[in-house]
Amino acid sequence: xxxxxxxxxxxxxxxxxxxxxxxxxxxxxxxxxxxxxxxxxxxxxxxxxxxxxxxxxxxxxxxxxxxxxxxxxxxxxxxxxxxxxxxxxxxxxxxxx
Numbered sequence: 001x002x003x004x005x006x007x008x009x010x011x012x013x014x015x016x017x018x019x020x021x022x023x024x025x026x027x028x029x030x031x032x033x034x035x036x037x038x039x040x041x042x043x044x045x046x047x048x049x050x051x052x053x054x055x056x057x058x059x060x061x062x063x064x065x066x067x068x069x070x071x072x073x074x075x076x077x078x079x080x081x082x083x084x085x086x087x088x089x090x091x092x093x094x095x096x097x
Contacts, residue, residue: 036090 064087071083 033086033089036086040090 071079
């Protein structure tokens with residue numbers, strides 16, 4: 001299909017507009033995750049360092065469980081995966097570029 005045919009198809013079906021809406025939504029999600037990262041970094045300076053590995057810290061594991069449960073309840077089965085990705089992306093530790 002040529003570009004003009006694609007443009008006409010998108011105009012006729014409204015698909016182009018819906019794709020643009022999805023792209024804007026993706027940008028909103030990315031902006032929210034960046035805000036969450038900033039807040040996590042700010043809070044990291046205020047929170048005490050755990051005495052041992054976080055996996056053995058009951059408060060930390062409880063917080064992770066609460067967050068993943070909330071995402072799973074609202075987003076279904078894939079919500080836990082999304083929650084874990086958010087936790088990794090927004091961890092105040094070192095970032096890899």
